[in-house]
Amino acid sequence: MRRDANQSALTSPTVGIFTSTAPVGELVSAGQVIGSIEVLAVKYALRVPNGVAGRVMSNVGEGRTRVPVQYGDVLFTLSTASEVGTTASALSRAAGVEAELSFVAPMSGRFYSRPSPTEEAFINEGDTVREGQTVGLLEVMKTFNRLVYQGEALPESAVVRKILPSDGNDVVRGDVILALKPIGGK
Known part of the structure; x- marks a missing residue:
């Protein structure tokens, strides 16, 4: 993951085939599943890292279902939560999907x-x-x-x-x- 003042870039943790489940414009937060990466026919869920939240500005493949990626390739670019004007309660509601029932x-x-x-x-x-x-x-x-x-x-x-x-x-x-x-x- 790479960060600057206004955005975060979520990068591939390994070589594999990436599938996104977070479309451009979606609000995402820490712990949320945003896609999967397939390595040697085994799929692994990819989650937003702790301390990261924002709106998806772009994702690799631009709509393609399965995208080959290398280690360190940018999978998503997120605008920071403060830039998109989201509140802490909105982010906690988005994150709460997995924390609740x-x-x-x-x-x-x-x-x-x-x-x-x-x-x-x-x-x-x-x-x-x-x-x-x-x-x-x-x-x-x-x-x-x-x-x-x-x-x-x-x-x-x-x-x-x-x-x-x-x-x-x-x-x-x-x-x-x-x-x-x-x-x-x-």
């Missing part, structure tokens, strides 16, 4: 929010999800796996605050899929 990807794959392009989404922001309910699909090696709302750390029901990946985005195991607000105990 969330439903995470059980494995790496491609996320789909609906059973087919012509059908309604399984869930929408503001919906209540219950244990055992399908919340999306995860395509792994041309096989579609149902993502079922369940887990020891999750309440029996919760309200969907935000659906983080867009339809067709790649996710890495452990990426947050749903930011949730609990409404009942388990």
Whole structure:
């Protein structure tokens, strides 16, 4: 990572194939997953380093899905939080997606929010999800796996605050899929 007064450049930690999940203009903060890097067919989540926050001004590949990168290549350029006029509370809300209750990807794959392009989404922001309910699909090696709302750390029901990946985005195991607000105990 390189910094100057108005921006930070987030650099590649290794040689590999980079995939961005943070589009230009998105507000990002410390700990947030902003992409993945594939090394020898293994994907690793890339997170914003501690003490860094801002708006994505540019990213490598300019819209390409998979971009070959070298060690030290600039992956993202962020304008600093003070320059874009964000408040500390806005940044903490953005960072809080992972710190609060969330439903995470059980494995790496491609996320789909609906059973087919012509059908309604399984869930929408503001919906209540219950244990055992399908919340999306995860395509792994041309096989579609149902993502079922369940887990020891999750309440029996919760309200969907935000659906983080867009339809067709790649996710890495452990990426947050749903930011949730609990409404009942388990």
